[in-house]
Every structure is written in structure tokens, then in C-alpha cells.
Amino acid sequence: MSVLLTATDLSVSYGKVVAVHNIAIELPGSGIVTLIGANGAGKSTTLLSLMGVLPAKGKLMFDGIDITKSPVEERVEMGISLVSEKRDLFSSMSVEDNLRLGCYRRNRSHGGEALEEVFGRFPRLKERRRQLAATLSGGERQMLAMGRALMARPRLLMLDEPSLGLAPLIVRDIFRIVTDLRDSGIAILLVEQNARAALEVASAGYVMELGEITTHGPASELINDRRLIESYLGIG
């Protein structure tokens, strides 16, 4: 499997506090890789720095190109998208405007097709295309955030806790959509509190503790790791 993204010696600090310390991550060109860890371990920080939203030290390669110094918009243009933990929607704009802005930098010439595709995947958004993003329910907001990211037809989609705060039934929908996206060939980096569910759909996983990666390997091995079961997975 070809490598799509490599991060080496990646460190991120908030002022003097080092939140992510010298981590290394390698993502293949397809399939799901999951990043799990306790609250405050540094998962969101890692995703934000891979996206270029937070400045980081270290080295970052995407598709063979050094993107360590590239600003966010260049990373978007190359095909990296992030659905952030906060969602970061344009709350005073309509659902459709939010989506159309999703292909502002990449895939704009196929914006119409992409919009139909997103509406096909999330029929709920089509019904509410004129509604303001601020008035959507939690599940709909999550769908809109994913839909906006998909408008750019990314090669690597990073999802920060897509199931956060959603009812179990909707969580199941979201996981189904994530696996559909994987099957359509998009590489996915998935951060999840629900570590067991994440490892079940992923091919590989990384475990973060206090800003460092302590374990990584194929998902099938991690899911049976006794220490992980005790600290994150519970009794399955």
C-alpha cells in the first residue's frame, strides 16, 4: 500500500505547553486509520497541525511533497480536509452556502456534481438546504460539516470525533457513511472516543497518551491488546 502522508518528529505547543511531542504517523493512500486516546491526549491538536491550522515543528510529507511550510489553503488544494471537533460551520449562512464554500479552493469546477453527491449521501441536508446552519440539530450539523469537507473531493479526510454528542442511532448512520467513504477510495484519519467502534472499521490504529504515541499497529492486533482493553476499550 502506497504511503499518502508521513509525519515525523511532529511537535505542537500552546505557548510553553507542549501538547504533542515528537510523534510519527504514517497514513496509507486508502482505508481508515484511527487515532485514539484519553481526553486531552492531544488528538485534536494533532489533526489541526496536520491541517496546518496550528503551527508545528517537524516534517510533513503529503504524496511525496514536503508540506511542512504549506499554509492551510495549499493543503486543502492538495486534497486534505478536516472536519474539526468544533465543526466550524458558517452559522449565519444557509446549508447550501456552507456546502458551496466547501469547494472554494478545490474541485470548484465540479461543484454542482459534488453538491448532488453530498445531497445523495445526506438527504436530510437537501431538505434543509435553505435553512441556516445555526438552526440545525447536532446530527445535522455533523452531516453538514462532513458534507462541506466532501465538496472538495479530498484524498485524505480527517474526522475529529464525528459521533460526538450524537444519539446511538445516528452514530450508527455516521459510521456507515464513514465506511462508505472508505469504500469509495478516500483515505480517512478517524479520531474517536468510541475506540472499539473505530478499531472495528479501521485497518490500523495509533494510541496517544499525554501528547505521545505509545502504541501503534494493525487494528486487529490493537483490538485484542490487553492493556488497551483495560484503559480504553472496556469489555467488548
Added chain:
Amino acid sequence: MDSTITLFLLQDGLINGSIYALLAVAFVLLFAVTRIIFVAQGDFVAYGGLTFAALQQGSVPGSIWLLAGLGIIAGTLEFLRERRALTRPKVLGILAGDFVFPLTLTGVAILAAPQDMPYLFDMALALTLVVPMGPYIYRICFRPMASASVLVLLIASVGVHWLMIGLGLLFFGAEGYRAAPMFGANFALGPVPVSAQSLLVMGATLALLVGFYLFFGRTLAGKALMATAVNARGASLVGISPSFSGRTAFLMAAFVGAISGILIAPLTTLYYDSGFLIGLKGFVAAIVAGFASFPLAVAGAIAIGIAEAVSAFFASAFKEVIVFSLILPILIWRSIRAPHLEED
């Protein structure tokens, strides 16, 4: 107060109110996109009007030196910033945009000023001399501190204001200038004489406001700018570059300022420091609108213009006092109703 005077004051108030409305929109736009309270907004009015008046009188406007200087500084900083990643197109882009462009304009102004050029040519030249200063100022002063607090940004913008005032005195001198009107004609609206220039001001204001409305409501570029204002991180996640949005917002704000100055230059005598008080009233209208709502800002600005005209009639010496004291209750009311603008 009979109806003739009422109509007369209304006309006066509407003209001033139009200009305040344009400036208020510029304040709101700039703050929403960049979180900068741009105190120097009004100085663009003075620079626009005085540059235009100078061109009309056949003298070379001193503001060309500021344009050239800002271009060279911005370009040099750009070269330093990009020194590790300079590509051929980047070098050519910087040379063209920051050196050739402002220096060519400077040359054109020096050659064209003594000639008797058409009114519209002088207008367009004044605009192209003053408007690019906006994005240059953004790139030199504000982009490097994009993540600073609102207060720090405000202090920087006060600095820019004093610099522009000081240089304005140097460029234009201490005396005031008034430009010739575009149309000398006068109409009679019932008993009230209405000058064509004042209709032009109101018409242009209306056209600009409609233009803004369409730009933000209908075009992807406008929505992208709005997106930066609504959620800066969301905007950068879809690839809208914050620095591009900042440059665009400054371009629009400088344009609004300069065109306002050019439009009112035939109606009022402008001095190098006239911009501040004009800008202040637009600023107050922006505060009335909580720096968030464009329609409220426009309504507030028109109200301020009319209040000013009426108080000028009854007690001209206390005009400013009356206007600003009328505003206090509104501000107090606002601060009670909306104690905090939440920042997310």
C-alpha cells in the same frame, strides 16, 4: 421651523448621512473580517478628496509618494518573508504588484497632473492612487500580527491614523481645498434648491450599498469574505486564505473611503485632517450596529447625518457636542441589551 427649512436640513442630513453610511459599512466589514477597528478609515476620505482636488488644480498630489513608499516596503517585506520559497512567478508577481504598479501610477500622476485632463480621468486616477494604499497597509502593519488581540490591533490602527495625518499635512499642506463639482447644475425640488452633486452623492451611495448587498449575497467571492467574518477557522478549513480576505477587505474599505472623499470634495472644504471627524461619525454608526449588522449601520448613519444637520441649524457651535451626546443614550441602551459580543 417651516417646511422649506425642514427639507433643506433633510437634504443636508441625507448627504452627510450617505457618506457616514458608506464609512460605517466599511468599518463593519473590516472589523468582521479582520477584527481591526480601523481608525484611519476616515483618513482615506481626506486622501481621496485632496488627491482629487490637487489633480484638478493641476498640481502633483503628494500622496503619490506614500503610494510608492508603501509599495516598495510591502514588496521588500514580501521578498524577505518568502525568501526560502521564491519561485519565478512569485518574484515576477511581487515585482509587478509592489514595484512596477505603484511606480507607474506615480509616473502617470506626475505627467498627467499639469495637463488638463477630463473630470472622470482625474477621479479614476485619484482612486487608483489612494485605494491600493489599503491593501499595502494591511500587508505591512496588520498581516504580521493577524492573531493579536482586538486591543493591540486597535492600537496599531491608531498608529496608522497618526502617520496618515502627519504625512497628510506634509503632502497637502494646512490649507483646505474644495474640488469643482462634476455637474454644476441645480434643480429645484419645490422651494428647495438641490445641487446635482448632492444627487450624485446619494445616487452613488445607493449604488454602492446595492453593490455590496449583491456582492455578499450573490457571489462566491463575497460569501467567502463573509465566511471569514463568520468563522475564520472554518473559512481557512475550506481553503479561504485569511490574508487574501484581509487584503480584499482593506481594498474595499480604502475604496469606500476614497470614493466618499472624491464625492464630497466639491460640497465641502476638506483639510488634511478632516477625515477623522467624518470617519468618527461612520464609526459611531458602526457601533450603533454593534459592528455586526450592515442595515443597522446604514440606518444609524443616516440618523446621525440628519441629527447633525438639525443641530447645526439651531446651534452650529455645538453641532458635534449635540450629535455625540445624542449617541450616548443609544450606546448605553445597546450595552444593556447586548452586554457581550461573543467570540468563538
